[in-house]
Amino acid sequence: MIVIMRSNAPQSSLDRVIATIKQNHLRPHVSEGAERVIIGIIGDDRQINAQLLECLPDVEAVVPVLTPFKLASREFHPEPLLIRLDNDVVIGGNELTIMAGPCAVESREILDTTAQAVHQAGASILRGGVFKPRTSPYSFQGLGEQALDWLAAVGKSHHMPIITEVMAPDQVQKVADKADILQIGARNMQNFNLLEAVGETRRPILLKRGPSATLDEWLLAAEYILARGNEQVMLCERGLRSFDRKYTRNVLDVSAVPVLKSLTHLPVIVDPSHAVGKWEWITAVSRAAIAAGADGLIVEVHPQPEIALSDGRQSLLPKRFDSLMVEVDRIARAVGRSVRVDRHQTVPEFVPAEVLS
Ligand code: PEP
Ligand code: MN
Secondary structure (H helix, E strand, O other), rough: EEEOOOOOOOOHHHHHHHHHHHOOOOOEEEEEEEOOOEEEEEEOOOOOOOHHHHOOEEEEEEOOOOOOOOEEEEOOOOOOOEEOOOOEEEOOOEEEEEEEEOOOOOOOHHHHHHHHHHHHHOOEEEEEEEOOOOOOOOOOOOHHHOOOHHHHHHHOOOOOEEEEEEHHHHHHHHHHHHOOOOEOEEEHOOOOHHHHHOOOOOOEEEEEEOOOOOHHHHHHHHHHHOOOOOOOOOEEEOEOOOOOOOOOOOOOOOOOOHHHHHHHHEEEEEEHHHHHHHHHHHHHHHHHHOOOOOOOOEEEEEOOOOOOOOHEEEEEEEHHHHHHHHHHHHHHHHOOOOOOOOOOOOOOOOOOHHHHO
16 A cells, blocks of 8 residues: 655644554654655455544545555655666666676676776776576686676776676675676566665665566566665566577566566666677667666677686677767657767768678
8 A cells, every 4th residue: 555645734734644653563664755755564354444544634645555565656656766886887877777798707808898888988886796696517617706807997997887797695795895786687587685785785776587487577577676774676577488599698678677667667678689689689679678768778899809707708899889889879869868978989981780891
């Protein structure tokens, strides 16, 4: 249930509602919008009588929340969430946020070259995996804490906040000490202990969609993080597993973007790299994502994809990433948004990524 207060309801009326919720052994969640305050009721709200709340002063309406997730729902939180990071990066606003970098941090030099290139092209956040979830135990597993230090140092030197994946609860604290955003990978979307552990931090979380998760399952996974008090969660669509894996790695669910926008206030990011799995299709799919209303992209870029230790096949060369940024900015403007411009160089000439040799 949510309690919608009249506009300009005084604090004393809010306090009465909050006290009544607490007396019924439930938890109030106050969301202050531009117009009015909405108080969500967390817990099994069948225990509370809606009429009791309706009779309190300045209560305009008491309405049931129809979705299984509450803190993640638009009903609880009608205004879109803005996540603010260092370097004036705001995720979820009118400007799109582009995160880019290698799949895995392999060496400080490769990371530095990549960071320099993606920053120049207009990316505002540097990505790089240090703990890698690999299908095979024999594949490269990431360089761990050494790589985290390189990521932090390189991010700092290019004035870019950093994002990296955490795979286990015992990694959370050390990664949260150094990374600006913690990523929960697709394979861990329903690792509830891990979700609770990142929910205890106050770092923004990028929660990837599980390869076969429904939207409700995904939003309930977000709810685990929100319920622990970490309100800064963004969702990342990265493609679903389907029957035809010959040409693309996964199937990007573009329709998830507008549906999520209607269901939740959380920003929606699209990962075209893991969705399609081949660099050729990444620009086209990125255009679609932005046209559909995504708040940003997370893209894999590598200066020498042929020697990459993971996901080289889907990694864009820096020049192709430049071209992607130009195209995405055009689509963004067509839908009333823009790519955050932080470039110190002139916009490169447009060349379709597919024809660059
Ligand atoms: C990644 O971002 O490198 C990654 C492993 O992604 P996903 O969890 O979507 O497979
Ligand atoms: Mn990858």
